[in-house]
Each structure stands twice: as C-alpha cells, then as structure tokens.
Amino acid sequence: MPNPPVAQFSTKDRILGAAEELFAQHGLAGTSLRQVTSRADVNIAAVNYHFGSKENLVNEVFRRRMDEMCGLRLRMLREAQEQRPGELEPVLAAFVEPPLALTRDRGGSAFIRVIARAYAEKNDGLRKFLSEEYGHVLREFAKAIAVCVPELSKEQLYWRLDFLAGALIYAMADFGLIKRQPGVSEAAHSERAARELIVFAAAGLRI
Template identity: 55%
Template sequence: MQTSPHTTKERILTAAEELFARHGFDGASLRQLTAAAGVNLAAVNYHFGSKDRLIEEVFRRRLDQLNGHRMTALSRIAGQPQTTLEDVLAAFIKPALELSHEGSGSLFMRVLARAFAEHDDTLRRFLSENYGHVMRQFTVEFARLLPDLSKEELYWRVDLVTGALTHAMSGFGMIQRKSDVTERMHREQTAEHLIRFAAAGLNAP
C-alpha cells in the first residue's frame, strides 16, 4: 500500500519539528530527519527542495493557523469604544496558549523560541515578512488604547510582552501544571496571569 504525498509531507514536518525543538536548526541533520520520518532524502527534496524551505514550512504549518485565530479575535474588538487593553491582550495571548497546549504544540513553541535564540537572520526575515503584519495590527490597537506612549516606548513594551508569551508557551518556566489541575485550567490560569502582567507593563508610567 502506497503512502499518500500528504501523509508523507506531514510525517516529515512532524519529525522535523521534534528534531528542531530538541537539537536546533543546525544540530538536526537531514539524515536524522529521514530516519525519524521513515522516508528517504528524495522525499524531503521532492516536498521541500531544501532544509531552509523545510524549516519555513514547519513554521507555516503552525503560524498560519495561530495568526488566523488571532486576527479573527482582533477583528471583533478593534476600534470599539468598549475595548480594553486586556481584551486586545487576550486576543493575542489566548490563541497562542491554546496552540501550545494542543498535542505537539509545545514542541513547536520550543522551535519558535530557538528561532529567536539562535539569531538566524534568514529565518527572522521570513517570520517578519510573512507574519510581521499581525504584530503591526495589534500594535495599532495598543497605540489607540495607550495614546500617551511614544512609538518607540510602545514597541519596547510590546516586544517584552511577546518575549514573556514565548517563554510561557515554551514550557520552560518554573510554574508547571500541578497533577490535580487540568490542562485547560492551567492554560486559563497562565492566560489570566500573563494578561494581567502584560497590561500592567504596557500601562506603566
């Protein structure tokens, strides 16, 4: 029985995500990848063409969905007089935390953290060109709600909020889920604390 191309492609992406999370982009070899995915190098080249392209597709698979949910949530509240800073933060934070707690989502968050930690300029440029518009639209709404902040100060604060979210999503923090707390409850607690913390930081004098 032949394996469908879609299944093969997904298997390669899943194996790549796990290897990149564990070893980093340079540390994970194509030989390791083909062994983990149960495919040959020709299959990787057929579906992706290069390792750089494979890395990009690992990000697209998760970030297209994540940012789609973020933009849908933002569209419901942007520009509304009753919208609060906490509402906008919830639209930005909650979809990310939901992804990080779904299946292998936490693995991807470690991959995302590595993208920033390893200072890969090519990958950063890819993320900026393809997903930077999402952050810009959220920043427009933050600016509307925080008119006294300069553009530079606002960008500093939003960048720090994004870093705190990435840390919370990666599962590297000191606060781990207790055995008597469900995944959903832990996610909601994390969101509540992070939104409160981020709002205080954005609102600081």
C-alpha cells in the first residue's frame, strides 16, 4: 500500500515564510528580494508572479497573520458585548489577548519582531495598507470602549487607544524589564502579560 503524500508548503507560503523570517532579522528596508528568493529557494520570477513587488510582499506577510488575529479580536469583542455589556475589561481582553497569543507560536514570534521593526522604520506604504485593511477593527473597539467610558471625549479616547496599542507592541516584543522566569511556560508568561496590561489599560481609560 503506497504511503500517503507528504504535505508541502506551496511556493507562495515558502516565500511568505522566508520573507517573515528575514524581515524579523533585518527589517523591511534591510531585506532584499534576492535574500528572500535565496531563503525560499525560488527564483525572482516566482516572487513577481505571486506578489508583483516587494511592497506587496510586505503587505501579504502582514495579511497572513492579521486576518486571523483581527477575526479573533472581533469575535471576542462580540462575545464580550453580548455576555457582559458595558464592562470594560472584557473588551480590553478581546483587544489584547489575540496579539499576545502570537508569542506562543513559533511563526508568530517572528511576526512580532517584524511588527516592532515596522514601527521603528515608519513604513508609510505599510501604514496605509494596515489602515485601509484593518482600521475598521480599531474603530469597532473605539466604539465599544466609548460605551464603557462615556465621560471620555473622542480625542481623549483615541489618544489612550494609541498608548494602549504602543504598550501592547512593547509587551509582545518582550522588550521590557519583566522577563519570563525559569520554569514559567511561554503560555503562562503571555497570559500574565495580558492580565497586567488589561488592568493597566482599564485604569488609564477610566482616569
């Protein structure tokens, strides 16, 4: 009886995986398409066929992770609104927990470093792409949080959401003083980070 076929990554997936790893190591500007093709073991024609340009490749690296993460965020937000209407902490959990869960995934940890580098590089094309594709997610959370803290003006709310997003990126990248202790799993460390960030954000939004 023949052995079942071994699942293989498609050429597109190999290119995306190679690009993500290289962007995490060298940044978006510091990575060339030649490096990507070498890591993925494909030729430049394959990159052009699937993505057309380096800018589109960068966007698709983000789309591959962001679609799933944002979908989970919105599902958790709907559950929070249905099950615990008017409560701030469940809304914040829906915003914070899905991104932090990426730290427990090997591929996700590389993407987190890509996010950190992208913020540092101030890539305008990427920011435009993320705003157009995923800006609605932030707006849904802004509306939900506004219901919980109606005393905040719209301007105050968006300032504080900006600060929360920055703190979340910082926590995801594990830049801070608090490091995972010996004997503490990645999952436990990530869950603790989420709990502490939710408490911190709730206090900041309520002031």
